[in-house]
Amino acid sequence: MSVQVRTLDDLLHAPLDADSELTTQEYLVNMGPQHPIAHGSLRVVLRLDGETVKHVIPVPGYVHRGVEKMCEHLTYRQIIPYTDRLDYLSAIMNNWAVAKTVEKAANIPTNERIDTIRTIMSELQRLQSHALWWGVTGMDLGAYTAFLYGFREREIIGEIFEETIGARLTMNYIQPGGLMYDIKPDFAQKVKNLLPYLKGCIEQYETLLSGNVIFQERLRNIGILDGKHAIALGCTGPVLRASGVPYDLRAVEPYGVYDKVNFNVVVGEVGDCWDRYYVRLEEMRESVRIVEQLIDNIPEGPHATIRYNEEIILPEGLHYGQVETARGVFGVFIASDGKNKCPIRLHFRSPNFNNLWIVTAIASGWRIADFISIQSSLDLVIPDIDR
Amino acid sequence: MLRKMFDVLEGLYSHLRSMGLVLKHTFAKRVTVQYPEEKPPLAPRWRGRIVLTRDPDGEERCVGCYLCAVACPVDCISLQAAEREEDGRRYPEFFRINFSRCIFCGYCEEACPTYAIQLTPDFEMCEYNRQNLVYEKQDLLISGVGKYPGYNFYNVAGLATKGKPKGQHENEDAPVDVRSLLP
Numbered sequence A: 001m002s003v004q005v006r007t008l009d010d011l012l013h014a015p016l017d018a019d020s021e022l023t024t025q026e027y028l029v030n031m032g033p034q035h036p037i038a039h040g041s042l043r044v045v046l047r048l049d050g051e052t053v054k055h056v057i058p059v060p061g062y063v064h065r066g067v068e069k070m071c072e073h074l075t076y077r078q079i080i081p082y083t084d085r086l087d088y089l090s091a092i093m094n095n096w097a098v099a100k101t102v103e104k105a106a107n108i109p110t111n112e113r114i115d116t117i118r119t120i121m122s123e124l125q126r127l128q129s130h131a132l133w134w135g136v137t138g139m140d141l142g143a144y145t146a147f148l149y150g151f152r153e154r155e156i157i158g159e160i161f162e163e164t165i166g167a168r169l170t171m172n173y174i175q176p177g178g179l180m181y182d183i184k185p186d187f188a189q190k191v192k193n194l195l196p197y198l199k200g201c202i203e204q205y206e207t208l209l210s211g212n213v214i215f216q217e218r219l220r221n222i223g224i225l226d227g228k229h230a231i232a233l234g235c236t237g238p239v240l241r242a243s244g245v246p247y248d249l250r251a252v253e254p255y256g257v258y259d260k261v262n263f264n265v266v267v268g269e270v271g272d273c274w275d276r277y278y279v280r281l282e283e284m285r286e287s288v289r290i291v292e293q294l295i296d297n298i299p300e301g302p303h304a305t306i307r308y309n310e311e312i313i314l315p316e317g318l319h320y321g322q323v324e325t326a327r328g329v330f331g332v333f334i335a336s337d338g339k340n341k342c343p344i345r346l347h348f349r350s351p352n353f354n355n356l357w358i359v360t361a362i363a364s365g366w367r368i369a370d371f372i373s374i375q376s377s378l379d380l381v382i383p384d385i386d387r
Numbered sequence B: 001m002l003r004k005m006f007d008v009l010e011g012l013y014s015h016l017r018s019m020g021l022v023l024k025h026t027f028a029k030r031v032t033v034q035y036p037e038e039k040p041p042l043a044p045r046w047r048g049r050i051v052l053t054r055d056p057d058g059e060e061r062c063v064g065c066y067l068c069a070v071a072c073p074v075d076c077i078s079l080q081a082a083e084r085e086e087d088g089r090r091y092p093e094f095f096r097i098n099f100s101r102c103i104f105c106g107y108c109e110e111a112c113p114t115y116a117i118q119l120t121p122d123f124e125m126c127e128y129n130r131q132n133l134v135y136e137k138q139d140l141l142i143s144g145v146g147k148y149p150g151y152n153f154y155n156v157a158g159l160a161t162k163g164k165p166k167g168q169h170e171n172e173d174a175p176v177d178v179r180s181l182l183p
Helices: A008-012 A067-073 A076-084 A088-106 A112-140 A144-164 A187-210 A213-219 A227-232 A238-242 A273-295 A351-356 A368-377 A382-386 B002-026 B067-071 B107-111
Strands: A026-031 A043-049 A052-059 A317-325 A328-336 A345-349 B050-052 B077-083 B090-098 B117-119
Touching: A043 A368, A052 A368, A067 A076, A067 A345, A076 A088, A076 B107, A088 A112, A088 A317, A088 A328, A112 A144, A112 A187, A112 A273, A112 A368, A144 A187, A187 A213, A187 A273, A187 B002, A213 A273, A213 A368, A213 B002, A227 A238, A238 A273, A238 A328, A273 A368, A328 A351, A351 A382, B067 B077, B067 B107, B107 B117
Parallel strands: none
Antiparallel strands: A026 A043, A043 A052, A317 A328, A328 A345, B050 B117, B077 B090
């Protein structure tokens, strides 16, 4: 396998392969931006020979809203709702990335209660995100039932978010120096009742999809990405871990209360689609374990250490903070001039952008049907790529 | 040959197992709700349609302080403060929320010092015409008190209101004569 950076121009004007008798006329096919298989508006240009994929070039940018530019005239607290709309399936974790960066730069303390609730909410969100991904993977590969099952769990976790936060998708929950709302008194009991049910659901996922022979054949040994190339391409999250690299920000540089809980960093062996599938399924179990350890003793204390209208001015310089979202490392890069309440430049390092570009390296040589498996195993969220 | 037979049987079993699970769910309790006819309950904290509330006396709570407009990340709130002739009580001359911009983040509710602006559990506000999403004051103002039933800002603000001078409200001491030298 060779990693080569190609542009759309190279692809459109590539020389025709005429070395084999079986080679037929090559042609270009647009998959997306409006296509049932494209999760959102992602355009992928495929250069095909018959049904074999020769080259793949993703063309992102159809959901570009200029969020980073918009953030330049917003205060740090006002940036938080915008991060909900990047990777909308891990909104709370994106909020945490901004809050973490601002807190570190401006020396805003947090307390044990805030950290614990943040961790619990993040893990619930990770479960919710993986449940959706599991359903969508099933639907991509022709199992529509899986989609409904995935949404069933998503709905139940969503009800907990709804009661605590007041929103289902765009949470806007974690703020610099605290949380938007305190949890309700019955929050812990509700989550505790939910956990055994979720465990049962993950077992159902195994029966319904993982154990199915057709499903396994669609994923095993397809789109193999080895660890060396995964690192070179900047992959993070389950995609990197499936290639055998045990890099999980929660374990490597713990934030929140991740250093106080026991969990395994799930690692794959081969780096094929099946490993990417299974790493996420195992991660759901680990998330349930983390929540189980924390839910019994949420410490007492205030839910915010600064007032909501406190002026936050970061010191002059460059600030960076990152968290592990459901898809990988989400980083926030803030340049501040030390005088204003807004950043002078802001950049989001999104995990999906890097995870997307591995298709240029691994999808060549597979059939279109296998390309679907590869794409859905990457778990892409398009607004996060385009920003 | 035997190997192949075994594979086929295993594949068949895995299918039957998946189908059995689905069949079992035919008899389970339904999780879907027939939405437009049957509405799922919304949490009290739900951040939905924004309203302007009144205090228990039936007066507008909004004092036109512009804090909600400042806190709004998308600048969807615009208002103009005015003062009432008879007692100098502030009120918004117009109050406009552009719901096609609003992202329901809840910052305006958090910033409001008088609990006037509140987010309510209602999300069914689609329109065919985009202009209809711009809500004026008469669309926003409700005749109830919203989430905080007994709260009246002017009873605790230390300001004189109609019929009650300074020092006559709840938990309020008589005003101090600042020009007096006596303690």
